[in-house]
Amino acid sequence: MPVFVVERELPGITPEMLTSAGLRAKTCCAELTAEGEEVRWIRSFFLPETARTHCYFEAAEAGLVERANVRANIPFVRISQAVEMTPEGI
Amino acid sequence: MARSLEDAAQWAIQHAKRQGKPEVTGDDLLLGCLVAISRFGVARVGAFDIDLAEFGVDWRQRIATPAGSVAYSNEVVRLLDEAAAIAQVDGGGKPEIVHMLACYSAEQAGLMGEIRKRYGVESAGWRAALSSLRQAEPTVQVSPGRIESGRPFFSPEEAAEYLGIHIQTIRGYLRSGKLKAFRIAGERAIRIRREDIDHLLEPFRED
Numbered sequence A: 001m002p003v004f005v006v007e008r009e010l011p012g013i014t015p016e017m018l019t020s021a022g023l024r025a026k027t028c029c030a031e032l033t034a035e036g037e038e039v040r041w042i043r044s045f046f047l048p049e050t051a052r053t054h055c056y057f058e059a060a061e062a063g064l065v066e067r068a069n070v071r072a073n074i075p076f077v078r079i080s081q082a083v084e085m086t087p088e089g090i
Numbered sequence B: 001m002a003r004s005l006e007d008a009a010q011w012a013i014q015h016a017k018r019q020g021k022p023e024v025t026g027d028d029l030l031l032g033c034l035v036a037i038s039r040f041g042v043a044r045v046g047a048f049d050i051d052l053a054e055f056g057v058d059w060r061q062r063i064a065t066p067a068g069s070v071a072y073s074n075e076v077v078r079l080l081d082e083a084a085a086i087a088q089v090d091g092g093g094k095p096e097i098v099h100m101l102a103c104y105s106a107e108q109a110g111l112m113g114e115i116r117k118r119y120g121v122e123s124a125g126w127r128a129a130l131s132s133l134r135q136a137e138p139t140v141q142v143s144p145g146r147i148e149s150g151r152p153f154f155s156p157e158e159a160a161e162y163l164g165i166h167i168q169t170i171r172g173y174l175r176s177g178k179l180k181a182f183r184i185a186g187e188r189a190i191r192i193r194r195e196d197i198d199h200l201l202e203p204f205r206e207d
Helices: A015-034 A062-071 B005-018 B026-037 B074-089 B097-106 B110-119 B123-136 B156-163 B167-176 B194-198
Strands: A003-009 A039-047 A052-059 A078-082 B042-045 B048-051 B190-193
Touching: A003 A062, A015 A039, A015 A052, A015 A062, A015 B005, A015 B074, A039 A062, A052 A062, A062 A078, B005 B026, B005 B074, B005 B097, B026 B042, B026 B074, B026 B097, B026 B110, B042 B123, B048 B110, B074 B097, B097 B123, B156 B167, B156 B190, B156 B194, B167 B190, B190 B194
Parallel strands: none
Antiparallel strands: A003 A052, A003 A078, A039 A052, B042 B048
């Protein structure tokens, strides 16, 4: 299944707000999946220096990832399909 | 079975859908938390026995996932942020139902307002009741071997359940080196060997 990266700019965000956002992302992905629209939050990286996050989701299409993030009420700047690379694959 | 804040949030989403609402509200989330800690339709919060039937919850029915689409409201975002902050003050672990319920201690309107009126709840009394709720949460009896035999590794959460102690205690052991952990190569998941956990136990001696 394709992987998408959700880019966010979150100035002033605290660790607690990140935790809250994570819980919202998990539950909204679970609910969409229960509705038959599979979407999974894989992991996120928060960059403290720039207050940006890159959140990786797995879904059949970008629209599902967008729906999950809208339901979770987590703002985002962009959703793009990602190409995953690992050292083992090279 | 002890339920998590995720379970409560999931229930709140489905409740909002059943109501045909576009958003999950603070009242939905409060009700979800109370349902998560309830038994036979009664949520026991310290001395307060809250009858969920009074708030439209039919505890006798298993309800299927409803159709529809709802989003978390800004109110719920604020409440979940607050619960995470309270969890940090309360030991630094992940937010639990008890932290979420503590957020409502100052709420006067909505469902919490109703609960205040019907059950004579005051803010300090609610928070005190939550303290006793924390102590009453079911814990696993200390009995090595409760986890199915043959499992050589546990996550930190499973190790805490196995020993019947708080997850923060396990994290403290890991930080101090009292308990050794391993990371699965290329992953963030941590695993603790069962034999290392068993070595934490020593025979009890009466002094």
